[in-house]
Amino acid sequence: xxxxxxxxRKELNPNQHQHDKQExxxxxxxxESYFRIIAKRFLNHKLAVIGLIVxxxxxxxxxxxxxxxxxxxxxxxxxxxxxxxxEYWLGTDLVGRDVFSRILYxxxxxxxxxxxxxxxxxxxxxxxGAVSGxxxxxxxxIFMRITDVFMSFPQxxxxxxxxxxxxxxxxxxxxxxxxxxWPSVARLVRGSVLSLKEVDFVKSAVVLGISTPRILFSHxxxxxxxxxxxxxxxxxxxxxxxxxxxxxLGMGVQPPxxxxxxxxxxxxxxxxxxxxxxxxxxxxxxxxxxVLAINFVGDGLRDALDPKMTN
Amino acid sequence: MVDAFxxxxxxxxxxxxxxxxxxxxxxxxxxxxxxxIKAVDGVDFHINPGExxxxxxxxxxxxxxxxxxxxxxxxxxxxxVFFDNKDILSGSGSEMKKVxxxxxxxxxDPYSSLNPRKRVKDILEEPIRVHRIVEPQLVSKRVxxxxxxxxxxxxxxxxxxxxxxxxxxxxxxxxxxxxxxPKLIICDEPxxxxxxxIQAQILNLLKDLQKELNLTFLFIAHGLxxxxxxxxxxxxxxxxxxxxxxxxxxxxxxxQHPYTKALLSAYPIPNPELRSKERIIIxxxxxxxxxxxxxxxxxxxxxxxxxxCRDEEPLLKGEKxxxxxxxxxDEKKWNAGIRL
Amino acid sequence: xxxxxxxxxxxxxPVLIGVTIFNFIIINMAPGNPxxxxxNPDATPAQIELEKERMGLNDPMVIxxxxxxxxxxxxxxxxSYSTYEPVTQVLLERMGPTLLLMGLAxxxxxxxxxPxxxxSATKQYSKLDYATxxxxxxxxxxxxxxxxxxxxxxFSVQLQLLPTGGMMTLGSGGGFVDRVEHLILPVFVLATxxxxxxxxxxxASMLDVLGQDYLRTARAKGLREFVVTNKHALKNALIxxxxxxxxxIPLLIGxxxxxxxxxxxxxxxxxxxxxxxxxxxxxxxxxxxxxAVIVLVANFATDILYSVADPRIKNN
Numbered sequence: 001x002x003x004x005x006x007x008x009r010k011e012l013n014p015n016q017h018q019h020d021k022q023e024x025x026x027x028x029x030x031x032e033s034y035f036r037i038i039a040k041r042f043l044n045h046k047l048a049v050i051g052l053i054v055x056x057x058x059x060x061x062x063x064x065x066x067x068x069x070x071x072x073x074x075x076x077x078x079x080x081x082x083x084x085x086x087e088y089w090l091g092t093d094l095v096g097r098d099v100f101s102r103i104l105y106x107x108x109x110x111x112x113x114x115x116x117x118x119x120x121x122x123x124x125x126x127x128x129g130a131v132s133g134x135x136x137x138x139x140x141x142i143f144m145r146i147t148d149v150f151m152s153f154p155q156x157x158x159x160x161x162x163x164x165x166x167x168x169x170x171x172x173x174x175x176x177x178x179x180x181x182w183p184s185v186a187r188l189v190r191g192s193v194l195s196l197k198e199v200d201f202v203k204s205a206v207v208l209g210i211s212t213p214r215i216l217f218s219h220x221x222x223x224x225x226x227x228x229x230x231x232x233x234x235x236x237x238x239x240x241x242x243x244x245x246x247x248x249l250g251m252g253v254q255p256p257x258x259x260x261x262x263x264x265x266x267x268x269x270x271x272x273x274x275x276x277x278x279x280x281x282x283x284x285x286x287x288x289x290x291v292l293a294i295n296f297v298g299d300g301l302r303d304a305l306d307p308k309m310t311n
Numbered sequence: 312m313v314d315a316f317x318x319x320x321x322x323x324x325x326x327x328x329x330x331x332x333x334x335x336x337x338x339x340x341x342x343x344x345x346x347x348i349k350a351v352d353g354v355d356f357h358i359n360p361g362e363x364x365x366x367x368x369x370x371x372x373x374x375x376x377x378x379x380x381x382x383x384x385x386x387x388x389x390x391x392v393f394f395d396n397k398d399i400l401s402g403s404g405s406e407m408k409k410v411x412x413x414x415x416x417x418x419x420d421p422y423s424s425l426n427p428r429k430r431v432k433d434i435l436e437e438p439i440r441v442h443r444i445v446e447p448q449l450v451s452k453r454v455x456x457x458x459x460x461x462x463x464x465x466x467x468x469x470x471x472x473x474x475x476x477x478x479x480x481x482x483x484x485x486x487x488x489x490x491x492x493p494k495l496i497i498c499d500e501p502x503x504x505x506x507x508x509i510q511a512q513i514l515n516l517l518k519d520l521q522k523e524l525n526l527t528f529l530f531i532a533h534g535l536x537x538x539x540x541x542x543x544x545x546x547x548x549x550x551x552x553x554x555x556x557x558x559x560x561x562x563x564x565x566x567q568h569p570y571t572k573a574l575l576s577a578y579p580i581p582n583p584e585l586r587s588k589e590r591i592i593i594x595x596x597x598x599x600x601x602x603x604x605x606x607x608x609x610x611x612x613x614x615x616x617x618x619x620c621r622d623e624e625p626l627l628k629g630e631k632x633x634x635x636x637x638x639x640x641d642e643k644k645w646n647a648g649i650r651l
Numbered sequence: 652x653x654x655x656x657x658x659x660x661x662x663x664x665p666v667l668i669g670v671t672i673f674n675f676i677i678i679n680m681a682p683g684n685p686x687x688x689x690x691n692p693d694a695t696p697a698q699i700e701l702e703k704e705r706m707g708l709n710d711p712m713v714i715x716x717x718x719x720x721x722x723x724x725x726x727x728x729x730x731s732y733s734t735y736e737p738v739t740q741v742l743l744e745r746m747g748p749t750l751l752l753m754g755l756a757x758x759x760x761x762x763x764x765x766p767x768x769x770x771s772a773t774k775q776y777s778k779l780d781y782a783t784x785x786x787x788x789x790x791x792x793x794x795x796x797x798x799x800x801x802x803x804x805x806f807s808v809q810l811q812l813l814p815t816g817g818m819m820t821l822g823s824g825g826g827f828v829d830r831v832e833h834l835i836l837p838v839f840v841l842a843t844x845x846x847x848x849x850x851x852x853x854x855a856s857m858l859d860v861l862g863q864d865y866l867r868t869a870r871a872k873g874l875r876e877f878v879v880t881n882k883h884a885l886k887n888a889l890i891x892x893x894x895x896x897x898x899x900i901p902l903l904i905g906x907x908x909x910x911x912x913x914x915x916x917x918x919x920x921x922x923x924x925x926x927x928x929x930x931x932x933x934x935x936x937x938x939x940x941x942x943a944v945i946v947l948v949a950n951f952a953t954d955i956l957y958s959v960a961d962p963r964i965k966n967n
Contacts, residue, residue: 034428034471047788145662149669152943152950156905157923161935164927165681200424204484207382207416208438208491209408218437222428241794245909248796249924267800270815274808284797291792299788 041304048300054293062107071098073105074256084278091278094266095255102258103283109259110290113174113243114236120178122232125185126224130216132186133193144190147183155180159242163251170253173246177239188231192224226305233298237291244287260287322396323357324527325381325495330354330390332373332380336601348601350376352551353390355627358495363521363528365542365559367535367574371597373551374531375419378497381529382416395494412442415488419500421480425472431458431483432468438490457486460523462516478509485516495527502537514541535578539563547571550600550608557632567634569593569615607637659954663947670943671723674936675716681932723940729933733926738937741922748818749911749918753903755838757896760845765892767846768853772861773880783850790847795906799840799913806836816915837914841906845899849892857888890960897953901946 043049061068070089071077077088077096084091090099132143162176196202197220205215246252247261255262260283266272267280332351350373358364368374379385381392383399392400397410418424425434435454439445445453455465461482472480481501488496498517502510514537520526532538538545539559546556547570555568566572573593595612598604607613607620615638627635694702703709707718722729728738771783807815813836814820819829860866861884869879904920911920919938926934 034473047784145665145669148662148666149673151901152666152670152946153673153939154901154904154942154946156908157939157942160908160923160927161677161939164930164935165677200418200420201426203379203384204416204418204424204487205437206384207411207414208441208487209412210437210441214441219426223426237792241792244794245796248794249909249912251927261794264796264800270803270808273800273804277804280797280800284794284800287797288789288793291794292788295788295792 038304042300045300045303047296048303051293051296051300054289055297058107058290058293059111061104062111065104065108069098069101069104071101073097073101073258081272081276081279083276090282091276093263093279094272097256097258099263099278099282102263103260103286106258106260106263106283107286107290109170109247109253109257110240110243110287112170113177114240114294116174117177117181117239118232118235120175121181122185122228122235124179125182126189126221126228128182129186129189129191130193130221130224133190134197134212134216134220136194140190143186147186150180150183156242156245159246160249160251163246168246168251168254170257170259173243173252177242181235181239185228185231185235188227189221189224192227193220196220196223230298230302230305233294233301237294237298240287240291240294260284323393324360324362324395325358325529326391326393327354327356327377327381328391328393330377330380330392331388332376332385333388346601349551349603350600351380351387354548354551354553356546356553356556358527358529360494360527361521361525362543363530363541365538365545366529366531366548367533367538367545368548369597370533371600372548374533374548375499377548378416378499378529378531381497382414383411384416412491413494414497415491415493415495416497416499417481417484417488417501420504421477421484422504424484425480427472430469430471434472434483435468435486435490438487442491444491453490457489460489460520461486476509477505478512481505481509481513482516485513485520489520489524492524493526495529498528498530500532501530503532503534510537517541535563535574547574550597550603552608552635553627554609554636555632555634556627561632565632567632567639568636569613569638570609607635609636613638655958656955659951663951667944667947670947671720671940672716674940674943675719677939678719678932678936679712679715681930728937728940731926731934732931733929733934738934741934742919742937742941745917745919745922747918748916749907749920752834752837752841752911752916752918753907755834756841756845756906757899757903759838760842760849761896763842763846764849765853765889768850769857769880769885769888771850772854772857775858780854783854787847787850790843790850792847793843795840795844795909796913798843799836799910802836802840803913816913818917833914837910837916840910840913841903844906845903848899848902852895853888853892856891857884860884860888863887891957894953894957894960897949897956900949901942904942904945 075097077092077098079088079092080096081094082088082092082096088098088100090103093099093102128143128147132140158180159176162180163172166172166176193216202215202219205219210219243252243259244261244264247259248264250262250265252261253259263283264280266276272279330351331349331353333347333349335347336345352373354373354377356364366374366377376385380387381394387400390400391398394410394414397407399407399410399414402410429437432451432454435457436450439450439453440447454468458465458468463479463482463486467475467479472483475483485501501517502513505513517528517530518541521528528541530538530541535545542559544556544558545562546553547562547568548554549570555562555566555571557565557567562571563575566575570593593612593614598608598611604610604621605624606622607616607625610616610620613620615636617638619637623637625635625637627633707715710718726739728742730736731738731741734741767783767786771780774780803815806813814833816833818833820833861880866879866884869883870876874883907918908920908923910916911918912924915921919941922934923938925931926938
């Protein structure tokens with residue numbers, strides 16, 4: 001990326017780091033760990049805090065959906081496409097199911113796809129990127145060319161084609177997104193590993209005779225976690241949008257299971273758009289709120305973990 | 312310091328013979344090798360047990376590469392390195408790994424040399440645990456001992472590197488290098504990133520540790536100040552080659568190579584009475600190490616250069632005070648050169 | 652420079668070959684085969700087997716791959732399973748509308764993003780900056796299909812200002828105004844996504860440049876802030892912005908698929924959806940291959956453009 005990040009290492013300025021004894025004693029009492037500093041910086045980012053709270057609420061809704069839902073989301077009721085009422089808070093869909101309850105249950109799908117697929121591809125990408133970056137040479141060359149191949153296909157296109165071959169279902173969507181998403185993670189990890197490999201503390205571990213896997217997992221990868229976490233957070237938001245888009249097209253999660261995306265499928269008809277807005281506006285808004293919340297959290301994490309903002 | 316007279320009778324702990332470390336330069340469409348940078352180009356020296364050898368030269372002369380090659384961070388292109396009478400360049404396997412533990416390094420930059428994510432305790436415990444230096448239940452005690460050795464309070468072990476000053480970090484780095492009970496430590500400019508006031512403390516610490524633990528040091532530095540204070544002998548390096556080795560006082564009192572003389576001229580001596588009146592200021596730039604001409608590497612900058620220097624490479628010659636220079640005994644030219 | 656271009660080209664070739672292999676593997680994972688598509692449904696298994704043999708479908712995969720590559724290089728992408736037309740011809744028909752849509756979206760997206768991003772950076776932490784950040788996050792977070800449906804609901808259904816979809820009003824012959832009216836909503840949807848992404852980027856790039864020492868020097872010389880921002884900073888901030896446009900292409904193509912579906916815009920995106928619904932794999936593969944090549948070319952152009960614009964790259 002052209003906006004080049006300045007080098008991580010703090011500038012050498014011995015004067016700045018010189019403490020006298022009293023200061024040392026004072027510091028002993030403070031004992032501020034790395035995580036507390038990060039947490040403090042994150043909490044200063046108001047939108048990120050709001051995002052985190054909203055995300056937390058959505059998670060609660062997903063977990064406790066059966067207790068919050070006013071109706072059975074699969075139950076077909078008498079009224080088809082009925083407008084909102086005391087009985088059906090957000091009306092019913094074209095088959096007569098309660099829209100409000102379906103929206104609650106759909107949050108499970110979005111979060112499962114978001115977290116599940118990102119977890120899969122982050123693990124795959126981290127392993128490939130770490131091996132590629134640490135060992136370099138021919139292995140690196142081959143892995144990077146494969147990454148180039150994967151990244152040449154517009155993601156949504158490949159996903160659509162692969163889904164059409166393996167069939168649309170919740171599990172398939174998670175696996176396919178998970179298996180296809182790794183290249184960007186691999187690139188990120190490889191870049192970090194390449195630069196960390198040259199840092200003295202890693203060289204010191206080599207001289208101390210620490211084994212290569214241990215150096216990789218215990219010394220290098222923990223230092224890659226920060227950018228990885230930020231990348232994964234934005235990745236969750238992206239995966240939720242992709243699932244919603246696929247489900248909207250009918251290539252994602254299939255009814256009767258509800259997903260915010262497939263609840264909008266009916267809105268492909270102009271009559272639904274114009275005369276039954278309760279069918280498509282609420283689930284659409286839920287997508288926007290969830291994705292927005294996660295993106296804000298990601299932005300907050302990025303600012304909090306940015307090595308440039310150390311002081 | 313070891314008594315100068317006994318030194319020569321002891322078998323050296325480290326013997327380096329014709330060590331070369333070259334980096335290839337890749338260029339063009341197919342990344343072909345178009346040449347090489349001869350960072351270390353045929354270096355010979357030895358270090359006796361308990362001794363400190365200072366290795367000086369300006370940046371880019373290859374002195375750090377020598378250190379990194381010795382600890383295995385760079386791959387040697389040619390040559391032999393005998394450590395404890397074992398050839399550590401050609402050997403491999405678990406036996407060699409064990410030998411290599413006795414050879415440790417202290418880095419220049421105390422900021423990048425400590426993992427920011429690990430507490431002091433973890434940094435020091437890991438090598439001890441991995442190599443089972445002591446029984447598992449004694450690891451923590453060993454860490455306390457190490458901290459005490461380098462003059463840091465035990466309480467520091469639960470803290471992260473960012474909480475320390477440069478000098479304290481360097482002490483942690485030294486403790487880490489000591490964790491495997493090494494015989495030889497390569498000190499790669501260990502004080503040049505520190506404040507002058509702190510430099511003396513660290514140098515004293517190293518000297519004390521040497522006495523207490525019977526350590527041997529290869530002390531790499533770009534200036535003569537710290538090296539003079541800590542070294543028994545000094546080797547001067549220029550463009551991948553050692554140009555002169557002698558006992559510290561010899562180097563200071565009776566420098567032979569014009570490059571050493573130039574380095575000494577740049578070294579401030581506090582007492583004006585002792586300042587030598589001769590002053591050599593070398594002009595010109597260091598030649599590009601990827602494109603060296605035949606002959607003496609110092610030829611283009613040398614005030615004493617003569618025709619043989621352009622055509623032939625001077626070898627390091629001499630028993631007590633080896634020098635690599637054709638003009639060494641050339642009194643007339645020598646004096647003429649100084650008057651320049 | 653020439654050596655750099657050559658090097659990038661040589662890296663692109665194995666990637667291109669990898670793309671075709673990947674594509675070919677996916678084709679072969681797809682259920683069904685061309686024979687079942689083209690042969691008379693009453694054909695006996697023996698007849699089908701004979702036809703498969705004749706079409707070379709029983710040959711080893713490697714041979715099939717090279718045969719496929721060979722026809723690919725001759726511009727033959729096979730026949731559509733659903734319309735029986737040559738895929739090449741179908742693609743050519745659909746490419747125009749998509750390029751028009753994407754080009755306009757890119758243009759308007761940047762037209763919004765660049766000035767707003769710059770303003771946002773020069774007035775960092777102002778109300779305007781926060782509003783801009785909010786808008787850009789919204790732009791990133793709204794799925795294209797929802798924004799599209801919302802736009803149709805407001806502008807077509809409620810206000811009755813614009814058509815709901817298609818490229819022109821049926822039977823009208825499609826005058827200029829009619830065409831433009833049909834373009835507005837889909838371009839708006841795609842451009843919003845681009846602007847949302849780009850505003851943050853422009854802002855970051857501009858902030859980066861504004862913090863540089865040479866700008867402090869420019870100010871110290873006594874240049875007016877307006878000149879400093881618009882002459883000295885802008886030029887350097889725009890280099891990374893303009894040059895990475897190529898990297899937007901994959902996302903833009905993904906966005907186009909959804910947007911074309913929402914607005915029934917007869918481009919490659921809609922063709923993709925239609926091909927998926929009808930399991931028209933030859934068409935699908937051709938689209939995939941074509942988009943991959945477009946992405947590769949865009950990346951290549953980006954690299955070259957960037958190395959031309961930034962003299963620091965050339966030396967490495």
